[in-house]
Amino acid sequence: MELAKGGTPAGLIATVTFQPLAVGQLQALGVGGLPLIVIDHPLGGEKLEGVRRRAHQAVEELAALVGVSR
């Protein structure tokens, strides 16, 4: 968020369980427009296959966000 205030495009990656916290933070700090990439919860404790699946999710979401902002 500090980065975005300084003018650097920035976003957050959060698991779905932490989505409300992340959204609340962004809105409360006046940067509700920052992109939020949501992946399945949890990330910690997952084996490599699970991490890979979440990486695909994240990249798909980023692709959609970039598409929208185009």
Add this chain to the structure above:
Amino acid sequence: MTLRSQVLELPDSPEAVFQAFCEREWCDGLPIIPPTPERVEAMLASVAGDAEESLGPLPPLWREATLEKLAVNSVMAGCLPEFFPVVLAAVEAMLDPAFNLYGVQATTHPVAPLLILNGPYARTIGMQSGAGCFGPGFRANATIGRALRLILMNVGGGWPGGHDMATHGSPAKYSYAIAENESASPWASHHVELGYAANQSVVTVFGGEAPHNVNDHVSTRAAGILHTASDTAATLGSNVKWYLSQSQLLIVLGPEHAATIAADGFSKDDVKVFVFEHARLPLGTLKLGGMWGIQEWPDWMLAVTDDRALLPSVASPEEILVVVAGGAGKHSAVVPNCTFSRAVHRPLTRLRA
């Protein structure tokens, strides 16, 4: 006095008001005192400052901690107006960046701010420092601690599972406030150690877990009791030790344990050094789980390879706080912090003369 809060008109019965507040997620699940404008004004009249004045934005939703909102929540908690200056000092302390209130509010760890009141005002308002001080029965302790929680929920927005991400929470999140038992302490009290005069009243907030019991019924020497306390402090599952730069331990000595320790010639600093040297786990144990691999340690600790080497839980003896509280009996308590928040103190400055 102009109050700016949204006004609700509700049926005038305790059940209806309680129900309305529960439905709106405005309370902790226990009955409240209805915050009428008259009660809120009486609360505000006990302190210096305007209703609109804000102590700062409270995380995680960064909503303003105006004196009016703090008073509304203090009324709900059951505080008497004379408790309000203590609540304000605690909120001021929690807003110090060193306390990292965002981390304390949003973490999955079961941390709650423990309020410790030192000085004569604790006796003025009847804040319990003796038998059962962490437990029920004392209006000042119960309602001041509860006011802080309601403020953290309603002003900060730390609703469980929403923006307060604590996995289990903690009973300490309902209310967590004590006074030091200064008259039963063989040493200078905590605020005097911090440089305040004994007749000043000072609030300390400590982002801690619920108390861990230190049962030592047999030791007649300082070393025995402090070994028991050190062993209680050094556990694999505690957060303390993983982020070493912000790890702190609070040792709450029961008066009988404190007397035994002092009778052996130990000063408070000696207690801290002893616990610093003994509240340790071997490297081989630390490797078993906890936060092994994601710890934040100084280089010298990361370079240790001997699995038998005993590594400290905190960075120095100064990171151990010692207070005396409680009543009769051979128990003390260890309160580990959450390791991303440091204890902060503030004098009571808003007492209306």
Add this chain to the structure above:
Amino acid sequence: MSPPDCIRVLSPVGEVRRRVLTAPALPPDLRGKTIGFLDNTKPNFDKLVAEMAGLLRERFGVKAVVHRRKANASTPAAPEILAELAKACDLVLAGSAD
């Protein structure tokens, strides 16, 4: 005046006084861009970044990925780390979860 048998009470909920900031726009295309990751140190975020880095290079033609870790999960990133990411990257993604 309240109707009889009614009580007037005040809302305990705080209010926000902050102004709204405009978030900087995302780059229209990631090709040739440098993407930064601010690692919150939570387990597996480093692996997620490594996996995403591969996909971003293959699918978006991303030029480089910069991966920096905070000191720990619960405190803000050091200003030096933020400054470095701001200087080097066209887009920064921060980890915020378990």
